[in-house]
Amino acid sequence: MSESTDNAIIRTRDLRRHYRMGGEFIHALSGVDLVIERGEYVAIMGPSGSGKSTLMNMIGCLDTPDKGEYWLNGKLVSDMNDRELAGVRNTEVGFVFQTFNLLARTNALHNVEMPLIYAGLKRKERIARAELALKRVGLEDRMMHRPSEMSGGQRQRVAVARALVTEPSILLADEPTGNLDSATGLEIMALFRELHASGNTILVVTHEAEIAENAERVIYLRDGLVAEDHRKDNVRH
Numbered sequence: 001m002s003e004s005t006d007n008a009i010i011r012t013r014d015l016r017r018h019y020r021m022g023g024e025f026i027h028a029l030s031g032v033d034l035v036i037e038r039g040e041y042v043a044i045m046g047p048s049g050s051g052k053s054t055l056m057n058m059i060g061c062l063d064t065p066d067k068g069e070y071w072l073n074g075k076l077v078s079d080m081n082d083r084e085l086a087g088v089r090n091t092e093v094g095f096v097f098q099t100f101n102l103l104a105r106t107n108a109l110h111n112v113e114m115p116l117i118y119a120g121l122k123r124k125e126r127i128a129r130a131e132l133a134l135k136r137v138g139l140e141d142r143m144m145h146r147p148s149e150m151s152g153g154q155r156q157r158v159a160v161a162r163a164l165v166t167e168p169s170i171l172l173a174d175e176p177t178g179n180l181d182s183a184t185g186l187e188i189m190a191l192f193r194e195l196h197a198s199g200n201t202i203l204v205v206t207h208e209a210e211i212a213e214n215a216e217r218v219i220y221l222r223d224g225l226v227a228e229d230h231r232k233d234n235v236r237h
Helices: 054-057 082-092 108-118 123-136 152-162 181-199
Strands: 007-023 024-037 043-046 068-074 093-097 170-174 199-206 217-222 225-231
Touching: 007 054, 024 054, 043 054, 043 068, 043 181, 054 068, 054 199, 082 093, 093 152, 108 123, 123 152, 123 225, 152 170, 152 181, 170 181, 181 199, 181 217
Parallel strands: 043 199, 043 217, 093 170, 170 199
Antiparallel strands: 007 024, 007 068, 217 225
């Protein structure tokens, strides 16, 4: 049963996560309450040790809280076991990483197709959906190229297409321009704005203020808590 009938795609309540490192007890998240609505473009910022990576892992169903609730698209994720989490992760979340994480020996089309193989789709549908995803990111003329035959920006576009191909509820990007030069990074941010304009819910974890400026809402974490959360009147385009 859904936690709410409102427009929230993500809802956390008193989310807590602790780690023991050596003899030290780390409070990574100390009670995060957060609501992100369907269709929002949100940047999550914070200094090293603020909890933003832990929160990203929680939102992406890569980790579970010690305490609190996490609802994703009406599902109580925080109560799920590993198998259930994997299912949600593969269908509800599209990941974009700083390091692209592409298979070097295969072409762009097959890289994008991979999540659909795991999902058990038939080859004809996989290819059609992978081609469509690559067209969405402007790579219809690079489908048969391997990563080594593409620029850094093109490789990140392949990674974005792979994230989109399962039609996830949220697109979760971790420092998506971290391995790109400034001009190429701006191109990827322009792509994210286009995807947001077409209805995608986007969360970007970044330490760069220039990247966060592209979002319509910025959440700052400090010491495992939400320190600031504000929506901007004028988003740069």
